[in-house]
Amino acid sequence: MMNRQGRKSGTGGIAAGEAPETFTGHSGLDHVEPLIFEIGDNAKTGVDLPAPGDFTPALGGLARQQPSGLAGGGLPGLSEPEVIRHYTRLSRKNYAIDSGLYPLGSCTMKHNPRLNEKIARIPGLSDVHPLQPISTVQGSLKVMDELAHWLKTLTGMPAIALSPKAGAHGELCGLMAIRTALEARGDARSLVLVPESAHGTNPATAALCGYGVKSIPANARGRVDLDLLKEALDDNVAALMLTNPNTCGLFEDQVIEIAEAVHAAGAFFYCDGANFNAIVGRVRPGDLGVDAMHLNLHKTFSTPHGGGGPGSGPVVFSEALAPFIPLPEVVSDGEGLRLREHPGDGDRSFGRMTAFHGQMGMFLRALAYMYSHGADGLRQVAEDAVLNANYVLAGLKDVMSLSYDGPCMHEALFDDSFLKGTGVETLDFAKAMIDEGFHPMTMYFPLVVHGAMLIEPTETESKASLDEFIFALRSLAEAAKAGDTARFAGAPHLAPLRRLDETAAARKPILRWVPNSSVEP
Numbered sequence: 001m002m003n004r005q006g007r008k009s010g011t012g013g014i015a016a017g018e019a020p021e022t023f024t025g026h027s028g029l030d031h032v033e034p035l036i037f038e039i040g041d042n043a044k045t046g047v048d049l050p051a052p053g054d055f056t057p058a059l060g061g062l063a064r065q066q067p068s069g070l071a072g073g074g075l076p077g078l079s080e081p082e083v084i085r086h087y088t089r090l091s092r093k094n095y096a097i098d099s100g101l102y103p104l105g106s107c108t109m110k111h112n113p114r115l116n117e118k119i120a121r122i123p124g125l126s127d128v129h130p131l132q133p134i135s136t137v138q139g140s141l142k143v144m145d146e147l148a149h150w151l152k153t154l155t156g157m158p159a160i161a162l163s164p165k166a167g168a169h170g171e172l173c174g175l176m177a178i179r180t181a182l183e184a185r186g187d188a189r190s191l192v193l194v195p196e197s198a199h200g201t202n203p204a205t206a207a208l209c210g211y212g213v214k215s216i217p218a219n220a221r222g223r224v225d226l227d228l229l230k231e232a233l234d235d236n237v238a239a240l241m242l243t244n245p246n247t248c249g250l251f252e253d254q255v256i257e258i259a260e261a262v263h264a265a266g267a268f269f270y271c272d273g274a275n276f277n278a279i280v281g282r283v284r285p286g287d288l289g290v291d292a293m294h295l296n297l298h299k300t301f302s303t304p305h306g307g308g309g310p311g312s313g314p315v316v317f318s319e320a321l322a323p324f325i326p327l328p329e330v331v332s333d334g335e336g337l338r339l340r341e342h343p344g345d346g347d348r349s350f351g352r353m354t355a356f357h358g359q360m361g362m363f364l365r366a367l368a369y370m371y372s373h374g375a376d377g378l379r380q381v382a383e384d385a386v387l388n389a390n391y392v393l394a395g396l397k398d399v400m401s402l403s404y405d406g407p408c409m410h411e412a413l414f415d416d417s418f419l420k421g422t423g424v425e426t427l428d429f430a431k432a433m434i435d436e437g438f439h440p441m442t443m444y445f446p447l448v449v450h451g452a453m454l455i456e457p458t459e460t461e462s463k464a465s466l467d468e469f470i471f472a473l474r475s476l477a478e479a480a481k482a483g484d485t486a487r488f489a490g491a492p493h494l495a496p497l498r499r500l501d502e503t504a505a506a507r508k509p510i511l512r513w514v515p516n517s518s519v520e521p
């Protein structure tokens with residue numbers, strides 16, 4: 001018999017490393033859950049309404065002629081407990097930072113304090129509309145103004161745009177300001193330099209902004225090769241986009257020389273600040289010669305992310321770019337705070353990034369996080385994030401292969417050379433982690449090392465949870481080397497679904513259920 005997911009049921013023999021198959025297809029207490037339409041039934045309803053009876057004519061002929069179920073209006077009929085079970089079961093399939101360690105490198109998946117949520121739900125701050133009279137939203141403007149102040153203070157930069165809605169959107173904002181500044185001095189340039197370890201959004205942003213992209217190779221230490229960078233810098237280069245700490249988890253220790261070389265060529269220095277979590281409170285990017293940098297509030301400042309929820313990517317700017325930043329901007333006049341929405345005479349703002357002012361809920365969460373930590377607490381965030389990553393690095397480096405020698409910043413980068421000859425690849429190794437109860441690390445990124453595994457534990461993991469994680473990865477590395485390929489080949493064995501066709505999912509997404517497929521109502 002096949003259950004709904006096409007898994008064979010019945011308790012046949014169990015191969016080594018295979019999970020037992022069951023009659024139901026359920027695994028432990030985790031239920032196979034069909035689509036709600038597949039479990040619905042015309043005869044069932046979740047509410048007890050009196051039969052229309054004599055009232056039918058009074059409905060003015062609008063009474064439903066067909067049953068409301070699948071055969072009619074396409075609504076699945078379920079009882080209340082069935083609906084609740086359906087959604088509760090689905091919610092249990094969602095791995096989250098609230099259920100376990102989430103070591104995705106470059107993503108900074110850290111705990112989001114519940115205090116932030118409480119603050120973001122204060123009615124006077126959550127129930128506002130962007131078109132409300134300005135005198136009635138002074139509190140919200142104050143939140144934006146305070147947040148702007150602290151982000152500028154922490155980064156040592158004089159100007160900020162709060163409206164970008166994610167890191168990638170912030171990159172676009174930064175490059176648009178750079179392009180406007182270059183055009184204002186009559187010096188349109190056509191090239192953006194991007195190190196080869198960069199996040200894919202960097203070259204994509206440059207291209208979207210109309211620039212050609214030139215890739216700068218890394219040196220043997222996993223940092224930008226300064227000599228090659230200097231060779232590539234000429235009067236056609238608009239900007240360098242550099243991530244620091246970079247996506248190999250390493251601090252670009254020649255950043256001052258890099259900034260000087262970029263400025264000497266008349267170009268701007270854009271810093272991808274997605275990894276600010278590693279240096280917040282310790283280093284001010286303004287002191288490093290940065291001209292523009294986005295901050296991912298949904299990474300460094302603990303606003304929730306993942307699953308496509310709202311992000312927020314404010315951009316801080318240097319003096320040189322300040323005249324060109326987008327509007328609106330919170331300003332203070334004699335009567336209080338207001339939003340400067342339109343460019344004035346001689347103003348060179350490039351315009352707006354969004355219809356309104358940005359992600360208010362994220363601003364509140366980030367500000368609550370900053371206030372509750374204070375300056376010392378934020379510095380400790382960076383220190384603990386780096387300490388935790390190095391603890392993981394030290395716990396794994398003798399069984400896995402570290403890509404670059406020496407300590408790391410907030411994430412540890414391994415390559416797949418420790419798996420050589422085992423028949424196990426990075427993907428198999430990562431899938432086997434699911435059976436151990438861990439979300440996989442970032443795989444195959446950055447592209448500069450073969451079969452990359454990028455692990456970012458963040459500062460919010462305890463020593464006990466790091467120890468458990470290290471234990472699991474050490475066991476897997478040893479199993480791979482001992483030839484236990486069955487454990488890896490079909491992994492994950494214990495997840496509700498096994499290997500998915502990720503390419504087809506991206507290329508041919510099926511985004512809605514089509515009535516009357518093979519399912520009987």
Ligand SMILES: *Cc1c(COP(=O)(O)O)cnc(C)c1O
Nearest residue numbers: 106166167168199201272274311
């Ligand atoms: C996350 C990330 C981005 C993009 O940020 P989004 O908020 O996801 O758009 C860019 N660069 C790096 C290094 C990142 O980690």
